[in-house]
Amino acid sequence: MARKLLDYRYEHLDAARAHARMLGHDRGALYPWRTIAGSECSSYYPSGSAQYHINADIAHAFCQYWYATRDESFLARVCEVLVETARLYLDVGHMKDGLFRIEGVTGPDEYTCIVDNNYYTNAGAANTFLEACSLCRTLEEKGGFAALSERIGVTKEELAAFFEAGSRMYLPMDEKLGICKQDDTFLNKKRWNLEEIPPENFPLLMHYHPLYINRRQVCKQADTVLAHFLYREESPLIMQRSYDYYEGVTTHDSSLSACVFSMMAARLGNLPLAMRYFEATVGIDIEDQSGNTRDGLHIANMGGAYLSIIAGFGGMRLNRDxxxxxxxxxxxxxxxxxxxxxxxxxxxxxxxxxxxxxxxxxxxxxxxxxxxxxxxxxxxxxxxxxPVRGVIFDLDGVITDTARFHYAAWKQIADELNIPFDEKFNERFKGVSRAQCLELLLEAGGQKRTPEEKTALTNRKNAYYVEALSTLTRSDILPDVLEALSFLREKKIPCALFSVSKNTGIILDKLSLKGEFDAVVDGTDIAHSKPHFEGYLLAAERIGVDPRLCVMVEDAEAGLAGARLLSMRTVGIGAKLPSGSADCGLPDTTALRATMEELIRKHNSEPAVRQPNLK
The missing domain is CATH 2.60.420.10 (Maltose phosphorylase, domain 3)
Incomplete structure (x- = not known):
């Protein structure tokens, strides 16, 4: 079946060449956006023929077939399609400031047309360039390159040009937001608040003129998020930031959007979110969510539902490795x-x-x-x-107990403000930033303060706290912590410390622990408190471990919740934690080493071989 579908694309390669000439390209092939017999059937070019990413999508399908089958009888056809689609990208793009750029195209998001350097298109083009070089080398090793060269004129010099363009592809980034830019100008547009749009006005293309939509920051469907699934993985932190941002501006007016958001949520470890999008995917026809199932089933979306399981939850990827x-x-x-x-x-x-x-x-x-x-x-x-490849520790309540110092400092501030404050209320402050704690306190007291007064209050609280920290010594490290760290070092499991406290450095100095961790992330490194993903992913990044292979040791419910949304295993410390808030709950740290030993023994041993169940 897969080969027959690819045969269909190969048989229309000449028509794709003709289509490219029609659009002014001297070389290469451009597959039409909509077709039956090979010619372009899309009448509205901004969201039709301008979607040059179709070339990369088709090239990707040919590569996937090769890597799944190593069908040598088909390799020459794979390479011919790759070379012709790469030639098109070489013709449409150009080098500027040492980077290859592609202008005047439309990405998967049909609400944003004719843009420069669409991230998805550029990432797909880079993949096409590099795969063309790689598979043509494979074809040469198998003795088939000369025949291909004679047939379509591909040369080693042309492949070298492909490699340079693919290696130097410009992929737009926004350093301030820490995300991949959908294109050069998308983030400059006015953001359309989706909550202000009447529900009956979706899908947008049925109620607003395309120009009205194109001038706003809104996505019809997954675009940059899809690039991270198909073509290029950035760091988990960049992908998560990008996912969060684009989720907020995506309408999912295409039936092919929810499945992509499900697969990438699963890739990032957020299984509850992945499940929500998976249920939306399977419900498109089962629940007739778009009100048009009577006109026919959404067949491509059914494929997306299947991929949501095997490539989303199952994490299946296939490439040259x-x-x-x-x-x-x-x-x-x-x-x-x-x-x-x-x-x-x-x-x-x-x-x-x-x-x-x-x-x-x-x-x-x-x-x-x-x-x-x-x-x-x-x-x-x-x-x-x-397996377990890294462990991330919280500080307060896990490594040492400075909660009493925090409580005393906040109690002093509360007394000064005449706001009742006790240890039960103080539990709400665990894992929360200093500024947020003050907001909770003022809200409880029904008081308001100016920004300047709030800054003065948090600074005064911190001064009380830092003064109390001067009494800390190495003897204040909680039981079994040093033993657990020693065991993990012996097993070559890197360890990070992640605390929202901006006084982390002072505390580690007082405890003589600065050299015990491979990485430290504290409140000065992050803009968001737990359970936000930022600090966890930064800690995992600094120890060079996939977050999904990390264990988080934490004493606060918010801190554990954030780790679970990244599919980290969790060890909860404290008898007051709610049941089920962690994979493993300990009343205190006295059995921390034994817990680490059990986790490593259970999950890092050699795979277990079982006799097959033939029933």
């Missing part, structure tokens, strides 16, 4: 299973709470990557647990 799985289990699911065809073999994947069980159903043995491990699959079932 082979097949990779990173399966996660959503809350409320006991397990899910699917099968894959890969290099002539059929593989069974069954995902459970600890990881997944894999078994070769038929065909030769294969090696795949599961989480970060290379696993050889045989006819016996193999259980691979999600």
């Amino acid at each position: 082979g097949l990779r799985l990173f399966p996660l289990l959503p809350a409320g699911w006991q397990k899910y299973a699917f099968s894959l065809s890969y290099l002539g073999s059929r593989i069974s994947v069954s995902v459970n709470a600890e990881g997944c069980a894999l078994r070769l159903l038929e065909g030769p043995e294969q090696e795949v990557t599961v989480f970060d491990r290379r696993v050889r699959l045989t006819r016996t079932e193999t259980q691979i647990d999600r």
Whole structure:
């Protein structure tokens, strides 16, 4: 089936060449946006023919087929499509200031037309350039490049130009927001507040003129977010910031949007959000959400629903490095299973709470990557647990207990303001920034203060707190903490400290702990308090570990909640924590080393081989 679909695209390659000439390109092929027999059927070019990313999308499909099958009889066709689509990008783009740029195109977001340097298009073009070089080298090794060169005139010099363009592709970034820019001007437009749009005015294209929509910062569907799924992963922090930003301006007026947001939410570890978008995806026709199911089913969206499971929750990726799985289990699911065809073999994947069980159903043995491990699959079932590769510690209540100092300082401020304050109210301050704590206190007292007065109050509170910290010594480190750190160092598990406190450096100095952590993230590094993702991802980044392979040790409910939304394993410290707030709950730190030992023993051991259940 897959090859027949690709044959259809290959058979229309000459028509794509003709389409490119029609649009003024001397070389290459440009596949039409809408077609049946190969010619462009889209009448509105800004959201039709201008979507040059269709070339990268089709090239990507050919590459995926190659990496799934290594079908050598088809490789020459794969390379021909890659070369012709890459030639088109080389013709439409140009070098400026050492970077390759593509202007005057439309990305997947059809509410933003004819833009310069659409991130998705540029990332897809870079992928096309580099894959053309890589697979043409493979074709040459197999003795087929000379025939391709004779057929379409591709040369080594042309491939070198592809490589330069792909390696130097301009991918717009916004340094202030820390996100990938959808294009050069998208973020300059007035942001359209989606909550102000009457519900009956969706989809927007049915109620507003395209020019009215195009002048505003609004997305019809996943654009930059889709690029992170298909073509290019940035750091988890950049991808999460980008996801959050674009989620806020996306209407999902396309049926192909929710599935992408589901898959990327799962990639970022936010399984509750991934599940919400997955339910929206499967509900498009089941619940007739768009009111048009009577006109026909949304077939592409059905494919998106399937991919939401295997590529979203299952974490399946396929590229020149082979097949990779990173399966996660959503809350409320006991397990899910699917099968894959890969290099002539059929593989069974069954995902459970600890990881997944894999078994070769038929065909030769294969090696795949599961989480970060290379696993050889045989006819016996193999259980691979999600390993622990890093541990992130909170400070207050985990490493040492400065809560009494915080309480005393806030109590002094509360007394000065004549606001009742006790230890129960103080529990609300755990994991919360100083400014937010003051807001909670003023709200409880029904008081208002000017910004200048608030700054003076928080500074005074901090002065009281810092003065109390002078009494801290190494003996104030909580029980078993040093033993746990020593064990993790012995096992070569990097450790980070993440605290929202801006006094973290002072505390670590007093405890003589500065050299015990591989990385430290504190309140001076972040703009948002827990449970916001920023600090967790920064800590994981600084120790070089995928956040989904980290354990968070935390004593505050908010801190644990933030870690869970990144699919970090959690260890909760404190008898007052609600049941279920952490994967593992401890009344205090006295068994911290033993807990770390058990986590490493259980999840970092070699994959367990089981006899197949043939029932």
